[in-house]
Amino acid sequence: MLVLLKKEKKEMLIEYCVERFGISKVIFENYQLYEGSKNKIYLIKELLELRFIPESSGLCIFRFDKTPKPTTNFLQLFSADISKNVLDIGEKDLINYCKGNDLQVHSGSNKIEPGFIAIRYNNSIVGCAHWNKITVRNQLPKSRRCKINYY
Amino acid sequence: MNKQKQITLQTRIAERYARIVDNKDEFSRSINQPLKQSFRINSLKGDTEKILESLRKYDNSISPTNWYENGFTTNLDNLGSSIEHFSGQIYIQELTSMMPALSIADVNESKRIIDCCAAPGSKTTQLAEMMKNKGEIIANDNKHSRLKALRGNLDRLGIVNTTVTLRDFRSFPNTEADIYLVDAPCSSEGTIRKKNTIKRNLKEKDYERFSKIQKGILNRACEMAERGDQIVYSTCTFAPEENEHVVNSILEEHSVKLNNINIKNLKMGKGIKNWKDEKFDSEIEKCRRVWPHHNDTDGFFIARIEKC
Numbered sequence: 132m133l134v135l136l137k138k139e140k141k142e143m144l145i146e147y148c149v150e151r152f153g154i155s156k157v158i159f160e161n162y163q164l165y166e167g168s169k170n171k172i173y174l175i176k177e178l179l180e181l182r183f184i185p186e187s188s189g190l191c192i193f194r195f196d197k198t199p200k201p202t203t204n205f206l207q208l209f210s211a212d213i214s215k216n217v218l219d220i221g222e223k224d225l226i227n228y229c230k231g232n233d234l235q236v237h238s239g240s241n242k243i244e245p246g247f248i249a250i251r252y253n254n255s256i257v258g259c260a261h262w263n264k265i266t267v268r269n270q271l272p273k274s275r276r277c278k279i280n281y282y
Numbered sequence: 283m284n285k286q287k288q289i290t291l292q293t294r295i296a297e298r299y300a301r302i303v304d305n306k307d308e309f310s311r312s313i314n315q316p317l318k319q320s321f322r323i324n325s326l327k328g329d330t331e332k333i334l335e336s337l338r339k340y341d342n343s344i345s346p347t348n349w350y351e352n353g354f355t356t357n358l359d360n361l362g363s364s365i366e367h368f369s370g371q372i373y374i375q376e377l378t379s380m381m382p383a384l385s386i387a388d389v390n391e392s393k394r395i396i397d398c399c400a401a402p403g404s405k406t407t408q409l410a411e412m413m414k415n416k417g418e419i420i421a422n423d424n425k426h427s428r429l430k431a432l433r434g435n436l437d438r439l440g441i442v443n444t445t446v447t448l449r450d451f452r453s454f455p456n457t458e459a460d461i462y463l464v465d466a467p468c469s470s471e472g473t474i475r476k477k478n479t480i481k482r483n484l485k486e487k488d489y490e491r492f493s494k495i496q497k498g499i500l501n502r503a504c505e506m507a508e509r510g511d512q513i514v515y516s517t518c519t520f521a522p523e524e525n526e527h528v529v530n531s532i533l534e535e536h537s538v539k540l541n542n543i544n545i546k547n548l549k550m551g552k553g554i555k556n557w558k559d560e561k562f563d564s565e566i567e568k569c570r571r572v573w574p575h576h577n578d579t580d581g582f583f584i585a586r587i588e589k590c
Contacts, residue, residue, distance in 0.1 A: 181447070188446070204437045229368060275438075
């Protein structure tokens with residue numbers, strides 16, 4: 132069951148997107164944010180009122196535990212709007228990342244702040260990772276991990 | 283052994299439909315030819331030209347279709363392991379599967395669409411893209427096991443305007459919509475060029491079984507629709523029992539009419555007037571049959587119904 136995200140939490144989330152990834156507040160104006168089970172936040176065009184409970188609505192964009200954790204789907208969808216805390220990777224790292232492996236410390240890692248980061252290949256965001264100044268930890272969900280042959 | 287079985291199946295299909303196809307030799311030849319992999323570009327995840335440019339770095343066999351700007355074919359058979367597929371910039375989809383969405387006259391951002399048999403989400407995601415991720419889509423399926431693939435595809439392609447439901451559409455509660463898409467479960471004979479999973483020894487009673495399910499789903503969509511609403515019915519089979527016969531029964535039972543279908547540059551045949559002992563309403567000719575030899579695709583059937 133989804134409930135409309137409380138105003139304070141919504142503002143906190145949007146502020147996080149602005150501060151962390153440089154995403155403009157404007158992109159959220161056309162959507163509604165709802166909270167579901169397991170602290171998951173959903174981006175929805177409009178929540179439909181049906182005569183029964185649907186299986187799912189919209190796109191899960193965050194998990195809100197102690198801090199917000201962006202989903203790979205969210206970062207991919209707003210790829211063009213993300214300008215901060217982005218780690219550009221090459222072909223070898225791309226294959227590793229898509230398999231679900233953590234990445235070796237990268238030469239571009241001095242431009243990113245500790246926390247959740249966006250992984251970019253060939254100008255497109257491919258997913259989410261966590262940087263703790265030592266390791267780039269893979270945050271790709273198991274269901275999305277795969278072997279990439281063409282890139 | 284497998285080759286022998288395949289030939290038998292294709293021969294059976296060629297013989298069964300020899301009377302209704304415009305060129306039985308061409309039809310027979312085409313269903314024995316393998317089909318190229320096809321895909322659709324998802325412009326919600328980037329600029330179409332840039333995505334194509336990226337794909338062409340490792341695949342110079344990509345060809346556009348001349349009837350849909352987002353539809354392409356390739357000689358590669360494993361685009362599912364490409365970075366563009368991973369990031370939701372492309373969706374691997376049969377060309378014929380792209381046709382129902384294109385047959386709807388006015389898909390736009392203000393519509394509400396119910397995709398009655400949505401999994402795995404090929405047409406749902408195509409419609410969402412055509413609606414620019416706006417409007418409202420209800421993507422329904424009756425099998426829980428198939429919802430995982432549907433949900434996965436919606437997520438991968440970045441779809442936000444869709445609500446997923448799990449119901450047998452024949453008992454779906456009344457829900458208003460502008461467009462109902464009934465891409466019904468069928469005997470899948472039209473996919474013979476691609477899949478070896480279609481039932482090899484289909485019997486007459488199998489066509490009847492599918493026909494009964496299809497009528498049930500289409501009937502429910504027609505019950506729910508209000509005057510002016512569109513219902514698009516499609517299958518990937520050649521069998522008139524699952525195509526013209528189903529639409530004909532709806533014409534008899536509901537206040538509906540058929541509308542013409544035109545997809546620019548796509549060659550399509552008319553619905554047939556009779557099959558075996560059954561004669562259909564003359565309106566049935568407005569249905570469209572996509573024969574494999576016409577556009578080098580699978581086989582397909584589409585009807586565009588309007589509630590009166």
